[in-house]
Amino acid sequence: MFDPKVHVRYFLRCLGILPSIYEGEDSNKLALIYFCVCGLDLLDALDQLPGKAATIEWVYKHWVAIDDYGGFRGSDIYRDTGPYDVPNLAATGFALQILVTLGDDLSQVDRNKVRRFVERCQRPNGSFSPVVGFGEEDLRYCMLAMTISRLLDGSAVDSGRLLQYVRSTLAFDGGLSMSTGGESHAGLTYCGLAALKLAGELDLCEWQPTLDFLVHRQIHYSEFNKRELENEYADEDDNGAFNGRVNKYGDTCYAFWCLAALELLDIADLVDGEAVKRFLLEQTLSPTMGGFCKTNAPDELPDPLHSFLGIAALGIIRTPGIAPVDVTVVLRKDRMV
Amino acid sequence: MYDYSDIVIEEPVEPSPLCQILYSDEFKQLIGIAKALMRSNEHSERALKITERVIEKVAAHYTIWSYRLSIVKGLQNYSLDKELDWCGQIAVHNPKNYQIWHYRSLIIELILERIGSFDLKQEYPILEKMLDQDSKNYHVWSYRRWLVERFNLFRDTNEFKYTEKMLEEDVRNNSAWNHRFFVLLGDKKTLTNDQIQAEIDYVTAKVDIAPTNPSSWNYLKGIYNKLNMDVTNLQPLATKYSDLNSVHSQYAFELLAEILEKQKLFEQAIDIYALLEEKDSIRKRYWRWRSSRLSF
DSSP: OOOHHHHHHHHHHHTSEEOGGGGGGGGGHHHHHHHHHHHHHHTTOGGGOOOHHHHHHHHHTTEEEETTEEEEOSOGGGTTOGGGOOOOHHHHHHHHHHHHHTTOOOTTSOHHHHHHHHHHHBOTTSOBOSBTTBSOOOHHHHHHHHHHHHHTTOOOOOHHHHHHHHHHTBOTTSOBOSSTTOOOOHHHHHHHHHHHHHTTOOOGGGGHHHHHHHHTTBOOOOGGGGGGGGSTTOOGGGTTOBOSSTTOOOOHHHHHHHHHHHHHTTOGGGSOHHHHHHHIIIIIBOTTTOSBOSSSOTTOOOOHHHHHHHHHHHHHTTOTTSOOEETTTTEETTTOO | OOOOTTOOOOOOOOOOSSSEEOOOHHHHHHHHHHHHHHHTTOOSHHHHHHHHHHHHHOTTOTTHHHHHHHHHHHOTTSOHHHHHHHHHHHHHHOTTOSHHHHHHHHHHHHHHHHHSOOOGGGGHHHHHHHHHHOTTOHHHHHHHHHHHHHTTOTTOHHHHHHHHHHHHHOTTOHHHHHHHHHHHHSSSOOOOHHHHHHHHHHHHHHHHHOTTOHHHHHHHHHHHHHTTOOGGGGHHHHHHTOOTTSSOOHHHHHHHHHHHHHTTOHHHHHHHHHHHHHHSGGGHHHHHHHHHTOOO
């Protein structure tokens, strides 16, 4: 049985005051808030969140415009740093997701400036960088750029070049990767497919090997392959879980990345929902603290990312008590108008 | 040490209504100095030191890295080799950090720009150290992939030997398999038949060591697909490991089904899918779906 109450308490606790050991998370603060706020939304508990208006106002304080483009900065520590106070795609995506979840109509966002920001982050090869002109390019930023575009009802992103780029990251075993020739990775595979879905460029026929890669991420030790348990990464308790790469252990977040990617292709029912539910509820859920841990290792504590993605994964396989999630923009399904 | 007494530290970090972090005085002081230096874009040794301290605290700070690069470029006498050593120390303490390896590649580009050449030998110790810590570290392998591309190390003996060593230690190290694939086939060059055969022999021997290991089967199929070779040639190997009364492998059955599909032997393929449905029950709906899509 899934009991939402303990997880509501977990998210509310994470949204409270954090001790100074969280200083290192400063740049990820908007992400942390998004995980917790959207987690509460999926648990139908947003009414228990205090200070929504103050939060909306605070998120808008992250706005930064440069010339003709603008977006959100990652944290207050970037403010007033002259040439280094620039918007970031991840922060902009998380800020918009928080605002939409809290019921803001985005009327204070200068949509054209954000659209120009997203367009300027696109590189000639079709990929996106985290800030204009600097930083590593990969599929995470493609997904974020397209999420932002969708939340703002469109932008002039070149979807043809985006498709070319996503194709270029296809690994020999069907998964998508960091760059041409990189190792297939379920999280990046989700990001690439989500970006294409949002760009209207996702066609199941083209992605059969990717589908094969995704369904094989569900871990199954049986009579058929019991020799694999000799592998130091293998753990019989991972049965039903998803891993992110071939021959890796099961991890809560890949339940979401894989189920969501399959849902984008409208075929999430090709894997075993009951088995992954058992793994999440029995192996990584923290019954005392609430939330979910990354893996079933005994020394782990739950964290907001794995808690949110664990719950969102359970939402995809229709667990009672969890609202379904829109797997393109990763918000509660009825949040987007 | 450096003197920062001339810097006026302005407003403290604003409190936030949610996830309010109780920053230590040390953190506030450090960020205050960093912000003032960034605002004036100061290129100095003391600024370099501050970027290091910020990175140690908040490695995901996305513009401190571009500020550091700008300082390094601005300080003409600052040794870029020293900067690479620094990168190595930061990487060892932040094994999951994305930015550090990208930054390292930018420093190498800068060395190439200034000196015209770069001695790759200095890269191997840090890569080995990182992969000894975590033999599947995604960022480190991605960086090694970049080196192969940037310095044209396709079919380089050293790279091959390294993947062989890693696969010797753990034949299931998918990152090592992937790297080998890129080293072998990542450019547009055509391989000789001998080269191809040698590689197929290599991976087949690895299949024999661990027939239930998916990495080696994927690698083998990957080579066939990439080189447009006829996968039905793998039938003897697939058959060898699809005998339920002897050592067998799910991946051999999967490959056999694929071969039978290619040969339009659909009824036999359906039998294999039925077996997969029974034995690999977690994916039973997938195997049923695959079976239902066979067109007679």
